[in-house]
Amino acid sequence: MTASSPEARRWVLEGRVQGVGFRPFVFRLAQRYELTGRVQNLNGQVLIEAAGIPSRLDAFASALIAEAPPLAQPRMLAVSRIPVTGLNHFKIMPSDPSGSSAVHVPPDHFLCNDCRREMQTPENRRYLYPFINCTQCGPRYTLITAMPYDRPNTTMAGFALCAYCEREYHDPQNRRFHAEPLACPQCGPQLLFRKPGSEVHGPTALHAAIASLQRGEIVAIKGIGGYHLMCDAEDVSAIDRLRTRKHRPHKPLAVMFPWRGKDGMACVRSHLVLDAEAEAALGNSVRPIVLAPRGPTSGLPESLAPGLSELGAMLPYSPLHHLLLEILDKPLVATSANISGEPVLIDAYEAEARLTQIAEAFLHHDRPIERPADDPVIRFVGNVPRLLRAGRGIAPIEFTLPTPLAKPLLAVGGHLKNTIALGWGQRAVMSPHIGDLDAPRSRAVFEQVIGDLQRLYGVSAQEVVCDAHSLYASSRWAASCGLPVLRVWHHHAHASALALEQGADKSWLVFTWDGLGLGEDGTLWGGEALLGRIGSWRRVSRLRPFPLSGGERAAREPWRSAASLCWELGLDCAIPAADASLVKNAWQRRLNTPLTSAAGRLFDGAAHLLGICGVATYEGQAPMLLEQAAAGAAGVIALPLREDGAGLVTVDWEPLVLSMGHTEISISERAMQFHRSLARSIVDQAVYLRQHSYFERVGLTGGVFQNRLLAELALSELHDAGFDAFLPETIPCNDGGIALGQIAEAGYRHG
Numbered sequence: 001m002t003a004s005s006p007e008a009r010r011w012v013l014e015g016r017v018q019g020v021g022f023r024p025f026v027f028r029l030a031q032r033y034e035l036t037g038r039v040q041n042l043n044g045q046v047l048i049e050a051a052g053i054p055s056r057l058d059a060f061a062s063a064l065i066a067e068a069p070p071l072a073q074p075r076m077l078a079v080s081r082i083p084v085t086g087l088n089h090f091k092i093m094p095s096d097p098s099g100s101s102a103v104h105v106p107p108d109h110f111l112c113n114d115c116r117r118e119m120q121t122p123e124n125r126r127y128l129y130p131f132i133n134c135t136q137c138g139p140r141y142t143l144i145t146a147m148p149y150d151r152p153n154t155t156m157a158g159f160a161l162c163a164y165c166e167r168e169y170h171d172p173q174n175r176r177f178h179a180e181p182l183a184c185p186q187c188g189p190q191l192l193f194r195k196p197g198s199e200v201h202g203p204t205a206l207h208a209a210i211a212s213l214q215r216g217e218i219v220a221i222k223g224i225g226g227y228h229l230m231c232d233a234e235d236v237s238a239i240d241r242l243r244t245r246k247h248r249p250h251k252p253l254a255v256m257f258p259w260r261g262k263d264g265m266a267c268v269r270s271h272l273v274l275d276a277e278a279e280a281a282l283g284n285s286v287r288p289i290v291l292a293p294r295g296p297t298s299g300l301p302e303s304l305a306p307g308l309s310e311l312g313a314m315l316p317y318s319p320l321h322h323l324l325l326e327i328l329d330k331p332l333v334a335t336s337a338n339i340s341g342e343p344v345l346i347d348a349y350e351a352e353a354r355l356t357q358i359a360e361a362f363l364h365h366d367r368p369i370e371r372p373a374d375d376p377v378i379r380f381v382g383n384v385p386r387l388l389r390a391g392r393g394i395a396p397i398e399f400t401l402p403t404p405l406a407k408p409l410l411a412v413g414g415h416l417k418n419t420i421a422l423g424w425g426q427r428a429v430m431s432p433h434i435g436d437l438d439a440p441r442s443r444a445v446f447e448q449v450i451g452d453l454q455r456l457y458g459v460s461a462q463e464v465v466c467d468a469h470s471l472y473a474s475s476r477w478a479a480s481c482g483l484p485v486l487r488v489w490h491h492h493a494h495a496s497a498l499a500l501e502q503g504a505d506k507s508w509l510v511f512t513w514d515g516l517g518l519g520e521d522g523t524l525w526g527g528e529a530l531l532g533r534i535g536s537w538r539r540v541s542r543l544r545p546f547p548l549s550g551g552e553r554a555a556r557e558p559w560r561s562a563a564s565l566c567w568e569l570g571l572d573c574a575i576p577a578a579d580a581s582l583v584k585n586a587w588q589r590r591l592n593t594p595l596t597s598a599a600g601r602l603f604d605g606a607a608h609l610l611g612i613c614g615v616a617t618y619e620g621q622a623p624m625l626l627e628q629a630a631a632g633a634a635g636v637i638a639l640p641l642r643e644d645g646a647g648l649v650t651v652d653w654e655p656l657v658l659s660m661g662h663t664e665i666s667i668s669e670r671a672m673q674f675h676r677s678l679a680r681s682i683v684d685q686a687v688y689l690r691q692h693s694y695f696e697r698v699g700l701t702g703g704v705f706q707n708r709l710l711a712e713l714a715l716s717e718l719h720d721a722g723f724d725a726f727l728p729e730t731i732p733c734n735d736g737g738i739a740l741g742q743i744a745e746a747g748y749r750h751g
C-alpha cells in the first residue's frame with residue numbers, strides 16, 4: 001500500500017450536534033475532501049464513516065471540530081479504522097433513535113444574520129416573514145415534543161411543507177437542509193391580531209399590532225418561550241397603566257431595544273452605559289436581559305425601574321421581535337406576561353382569559369409553544385457576566401459531573417425561583433426558570449418539565465432530591481411521587497452548586513447568604529459559612545440569630561426585620577403597622593417569631609432603619625434600594641466574632657444596627673458603611689477560620705450576593721487577604737441554583 005491508497009474511518013461525535021446544522025456541514029466537508037461514506041444522527045451522537053485519501057481524511061477530521069457551525073459544540077468520542085468496502089457517494093442517513101442516550105436538547109436560538117438579511121430583502125420569499133429560520137437559528141427547546149430532533153417531533157408537525165420549502169429541506173447544499181422548524185409565508189405559521197371588535201390575520205396583523213403600540217396601548221405578544229406584555233417604553237401613561245393593572249407598582253420592567261446601526265447596538269448604546277463586555281453579552285446568541293446603568297442622556301422614564309439606576313435591557317431575538325422593533329424604531333417594555341411569580345403564559349386562550357384586565361390587544365401566532373421559557377437575566381459582578389435567571393436561549397443548561405452518579409437523580413429545587421435538574425451518569429441538566437411554586441399553574445408547569453426532561457433525555461429518575469423544608473410545594477411533590485426521597489439542606493445545596501461549578505475537587509469555605517432557608521438546627525439560616533466539600537458540609541460561622549417578627553411574612557415587610565433587630569437590642573423602632581403594640585407584644589411572647597441568622601433580613605432591616613424601604617412590593621426590593629443608595633467613604637465598623645465551645649463562630653451585628661441610627665452621617669454613607677462592614681466581616685471570618693481550618697477556596701453564594709456592591713467588595717478584599725474567592729457564573733447564586741446543588745449534594749453525599 002502507498003500513502004495515498006484509500007482508507008476508511010469511523011468517527012463518533014457527541015456534544016451539541018443535533019438541531020444545529022451539523023449533518024449538512026459534514027456532508028459539505030466530505031465533498032470538499034472528495035470522501036465517500038455517510039453521516040447519521042444516533043440518539044444524541046453523530047456517526048460518520050468516510051473513505052478517501054488518508055491526508056484528506058486527516059484534514060476532514062480536524063475540520064469537523066475546527067469549522068463546526070457556530071451553534072454546534074461537537075466533541076470527538078471515538079475514531080477507528082474500518083474496511084474500505086461498501087462506501088460510495090456521501091450520504092446523509094435517516095436518524096436512528098435507538099442509539100445511546102447521550103441526547104442534547106438544544107436551547108432556543110436567536111435570529112441569525114443570514115435570515116435577518118433575507119427577511120429584510122423585498123425580493124426574498126420570506127420578506128417580512130416573522131417565522132423565518134434555518135439550521136443556525138430559530139426555536140428548539142420550546143417546540144421539541146420528543147427526541148430525536150426531527151420535524152415530526154416538534155410543534156411544527158402540523159404544518160406541511162410547501163414544494164419550495166420541501167426542496168430546501170431536502171437539499172444538502174441548502175442552509176435550510178433539515179431545518180426542522182422551516183417555514184415560509186405559504187406553508188408556515190401566521191400572525192393573528194385581536195382586540196375587542198377587531199381581528200386581523202396574516203401579515204397585516206403585524207401592522208395592526210404596531211399601530212396599537214403607537215397609540216400607547218399594552219399589547220400581549222407571543223414570542224418564542226411565551227407572551228410578553230409590551231408597550232412604548234417612552235410612554236409614561238402606558239407604563240403607569242401596566243403597573244396598576246399588573247399590581248406591580250415598582251418591580252423593574254425589562255426593555256427591548258431596536259436593532260439599530262451596523263452592529264445593532266446604536267439605540268441601546270444611546271440609553272445605557274455599556275462596556276465592551278456588556279455589549280458582547282447583550283449581542284451574543286443567547287440574547288439575555290442584561291442589567292446595565294442608564295446613561296446620562298437617556299430620556300427613558302424613571303418609572304421603568306423606580307429608584308434604580310440600572311435597567312434590564314435586551315435586543316430582539318426572534319424575527320417577530322426584530323420586525324416589531326425595527327418598524328417602530330423605539331424601545332419597548334417587554335415584561336413576561338404572567339401572573340406574579342408564575343411561569344410565562346404560552347397559550348392563546350389562557351393568555352386572553354388571564355390578561356384581559358391588563359392587555360388592550362393581543363398578537364398571537366399559531367406555532368404552538370410546547371413549554372414556557374422566560375428570558376434569561378445576566379448581571380455583571382466583578383466584570384464577569386453572572387446568570388441570575390436561566391431561560392430561553394440558554395436552558396436546558398448542561399453540566400459535567402466530576403464522577404458518575406450511582407443512580408439517575410431528579411432534583412426538584414426550592415420553592416421560590418424554582419428550577420429542576422436531572423442527573424445521570426456524569427451528566428446533569430438544569431431546566432429554565434419555572435417560577436414560584438405557590439400558584440397551581442406554576443406547579444402544573446413544574447410537573448410538566450419534570451416529565452418532559454426525563455422523556456426527552458431518555459432518563460428515568462430512581463431517586464428524587466428535595467429541600468429539607470417539608471412544606472415547600474416541591475418537597476411535598478417529592479414526598480408523594482413514589483420514588484425514594486433524599487433531603488438536602490438548603491444551604492448545603494447552595495454551597496454544592498458553587499463548588500460543582502468552580503472546583504468540585506477542592507475544599508471550600510462557602511458563605512451562603514440569602515433570605516431564609518431551613519437549617520440543621522431547625523432555625524432559619526441565611527448568614528452562615530460552611531466548611532467542607534460537595535457532600536459534606538459543616539457550619540463554622542453564622543450571623544447572630546434573632547427572633548423574626550412574622551416569620552416568612554417579613555420578606556415582604558422589611559420593617560419587621562428592623563423592628564426585630566431593634567427589639568432584640570432593647571431599642572424602640574417606628575413601624576408602619578396600625579397595631580404596632582400588638583406586633584411587639586407577639587414578638588415578646590415569641591408568637592410566630594422563628595429564630596433566623598439570615599443576612600437578607602439584615603439588609604431588609606437596614607433599609608427600613610434608613611428610611612429607604614419599609615414595605616416591599618417585590619422580592620429583593622429593600623436590598624436593591626439599599627445597594628442603590630450606597631455612596632461615599634464612611635468608615636468600616638468592625639463586627640465582633642465569638643467562638644463557642646463547639647467551634648461555631650457567631651458574628652454580632654449589634655454595632656452595625658446601632659450605626660444605622662447615626663443621623664449625623666448621611667443615609668448614603670450609612671448604606672455604604674453597611675455594605676463595607678459586612679464585606680469586611682466576611683474577610684475577618686475567613687482569616688479567623690483559616691487559623692485552625694483547612695480550605696483551598698472561598699465561595700460566596702446565595703441570593704444576597706446578587707448585590708454587586710457587597711459581592712465586589714468582598715471578592716476584592718478576599719483576594720487582597722490572599723484567598724482564592726469565587727462567585728457562581730453559570731448557575732444562579734439565588735434559589736434558581738438549588739436544584740443543581742441538590743444533584744451534587746445528594747449524588748456525592750458522604751461522611
Ligand SMILES: [Zn+2]
Pocket residue numbers: 111112113114115116132133134135136137138
Ligand atoms: Zn437563520
Ligand SMILES: [Zn+2]
Pocket residue numbers: 161162163164165166183184185186187188
Ligand atoms: Zn413553505
